[in-house]
Amino acid sequence: AQSVTQLGSHVSVSEGALVLLRCNYSSSVPPYLFWYVQYPNQGLQLLLKYTSAATLVKGINGFEAEFKKSETSFHLTKPSAHMSDAAEYFCAVSEGQGGKLIFGQGTELSVKP
Amino acid sequence: ETGVTQTPRHLVMGMTNKKSLKCEQHLGHNAMYWYKQSAKKPLELMFVYNFKEQTENNSVPSRFSPECPNSSHLFLHLHTLQPEDSALYLCASSQEAGGGPDTQYFGPGTRLTVL
16 A cells, blocks of 8 residues: 655744745555645645656745655755745645545644744 | 535534535646645545445445535535544545545635634
């Protein structure tokens, strides 16, 4: 069965600092991987997804993620944090059949002025 | 309106009440989903509908009853709920329920409080 682990339920960075949110997955088949963001009182919005093309995926709002098969990781990064990046971030893996997305527990990102 | 909409955005109900949540998608998708989001827990998939047919019921208690009259509308009928059912209920849609690289688009959710 597929699974996702997000390391760190809460990450705090200063404005302008690098953002690194960690995601490791487990899958017996080539995975499809997603990062979603959830702002307070809103639903989830897709940031980016990996679909077996380029291993470095660029998303919205300056975020990117790199698929590393050898490390079973799909970490999310942004070179310079903005206050508006404060939100909860979810990594997810697609099971491939039946439309199931398996989500990690989420990482709350705080950005300090 | 565009995207996925949900009504109401907030709902407070007693344990003996009956209420319904509504979801509508304007994306021309064929699959719709209900998720439950509780504090400190991963999102839990509840139901999947593909071309109006239920394809997944993730061991959800019968006090939650979904209805999908067409590919654009999804309802979640609630009755005799428990306080532990208080959560954010999210609706999502995708082109089809085939998984893979297909993106799911989420609505803003209904914040449910059961007293």
